Amino acid sequence: MSDRPWLSAYPPGVPADIDASAYSSLVGLMEESFQKYSDRVAYSFMGKDVTFGQTDSLSRALAAYLQGLGLAKGDRVAIMMPNVPQYPVAVAAILRAGFVVVNVNPLYTPRELEHQLKDSGAKAIIIIENFAGTLEQCIAATPVKHVVLCAMGDQLGLLKGALVNYVVRNVKKMVPAYSLPGAVRFNDAVAQGTRGSLKKPVVAADDVAVLQYTGGTTGVSKGAVLLHRNVIANVLQSEAWNEPVMKKVPAGEQSTSVCALPLYHIFAFTVGMMLSMRTGGKLVLIPNPRDLPAVLKELAKHTIHSFPAVNTLFNGLANHPDFNTVDWSHLKISVGGGMAVQGAVAKLWLDKTGCPICEGYGLSETSPSASCNPTNSTEYTGTIGVPLPSTYFKLLDDDGNEVAPGQPGEIAIKGPQVMAGYWQRPDETAKVMTADGFFKSGDIGTVDERGFFKIVDRKKDMILVSGFNVYPNEVEDVVAKLDGVLECAAVGVADDKSGEAVKLVIVKKNPELTEAQVRDYCKANLTGYKQPKIVEFRTDLPKTPVGKILRRELRDKK
Secondary structure, X not given: OXXXXXXXXXXXXXXXXXXXXXXXXXXXXXXHHHHHOOOOEEEEEOOEEEEHHHHHHHHHHHHHHHHXXXXXXXXXXXXXXXXXXXXXXXXXXXXXXXXXXXXXXXXXXXXXXXXXXXXXXXXXXXXXXXXXXXXXXXXXXXXXXXXXXXXXXXXXXXXXXXXXXXXXXXXXXXXXXOOOOOOEEHHHHHHHHHHOOOOOOOOOOOOEEEEEEEOOOOOOOEEEXXXXXXXXXXXXXXXXXXXXXXXXXXXXXXXEEEEOOOOOOHHHHHXXXXXXXXXXXXXXXXXXXXXXXXXXXXXXXXXXXXXXXXXXXXXXXXXXXXXXXXXXXXXXXXXEOOOOOOHHHHHHHHHHHOOOXXXXXXXXXXXXXXXXXXXOOOOOOOOOEXXXXXXXXXXXXXXXXXXXXXXXXXXXXXXXXXXXXXXXXXXXXXXXXOOOOOEEEEEEEEEXXXXXXXXXXXXXXXEEEOOEEEOHHHHHHHHOOOOOEEEEEEEEEEEOOOXXXXXXXXXXXXXXXXXXXXXXHHHHHOOHHHOOOEEEEEOOOOEOOOOOEOHHHHHHOO
16 A cells, blocks of 8 residues: 555545446447436536437437548547537537547637647537637648537527627627638538438547647647546546535535536546536536626526636636625535645635635646545645545656655656557657656656645746646747747746746847737737737847756746
């Protein structure tokens, strides 16, 4: 037992290990829930409920439609949408048809989208019309041949749907003009699929389920290859971990989770959508978590038991004047992930809801959850908790050896949720996987005698903005192409709101270059969270004798 000292911290009833072979694929997990919970509400969105049974029939029809396009088993299909009911339907359809889900951030610029579609080899995309203009600008350079176009109101019924679409398009002007000849509307694709039939492919545990893109050390985004068994394992690990508190939901009351984090982010994908699917819970879909009044107005309609979020969202909500319009008294678990939870935020949340934030830790490469604080914790620990069931952590030095007790080292993770590797990048995979199957996270941590881990630094120069990874290399590669820039460096600086923010330091080639020009250029080429909050001009950058930019020095000089 000594190789897992943390097991003694597990709450009663949480197993040391889970059986990841319980399902042969995510399709099996989903179809079991479609049958078992057919009449229950699966998703609630803008006042409309979608049942598990409806999700079953819609996804079956969409799967038949996708198969009818002539795609082969294992082909990639991208999804580019906010949290709308079509998202989970699309995920279920893609997996049931034997294809691979490629999650895409809907706020991507054409440059970022083109890279991901080309790298993944996606042949089809299911996209909401609000971002169709972005696709139009790059689709010719990608392998995408089929486009399914969704609208906000697609699943809200005829009258309400038409009204919502009218407001989104004409009042709020949220759908810029676009031209995508041959694109098929979501509801038309479903109608066509209803007339066809789904040929059930054999989907195995070792088949690829999801390509989850994450920043690369080379500045290029890489796809973490998540197999069916990786995501199944993480769903079962999360379910076992939450069980001590979720079993307190009164009998006969459906457990309800808030999905305010975007579904294209692996945290919401697994711990929101897939976990709710497995437990037969209701998921409240929040399309825009930045609109705090709308979020609180929606939450006020529900009895909420589980709330996974990032520090920024907990903080924004707890400080909002409308916070108490929601009944928080039923909340059993608040999971903080994606970025460090700040002590002050954790204290405020506990004071206001009576439910402590359980901080967890994970990465796209671990499907994502790797560790978490015990759900029966009554206070904020400032740690990332202990490894989940079936999960092993060790701390390594630069040579790959375990560090002496009490010393900091790079957190390395082994477990059934660890990815198969990076998509078509054996070189990058080799850099992060050890010979004995541990994934090197790039985070420097310490561990106490009870097995609680704490992150103290980051080995990589990655910047963590509100739970999203920003790789300085990517920002620098983009900015270096701007006329007038001689050289540049991007670093993370502390930020009260987002944890960290991007600071961009530029040495000008052209003295005429202005901050406004830099900001406009970044806006056109980088999605919002990657854009610099601070732009600074200098005459030179600190470098090593071999000419490597010393980012750490720039970071320390605020």
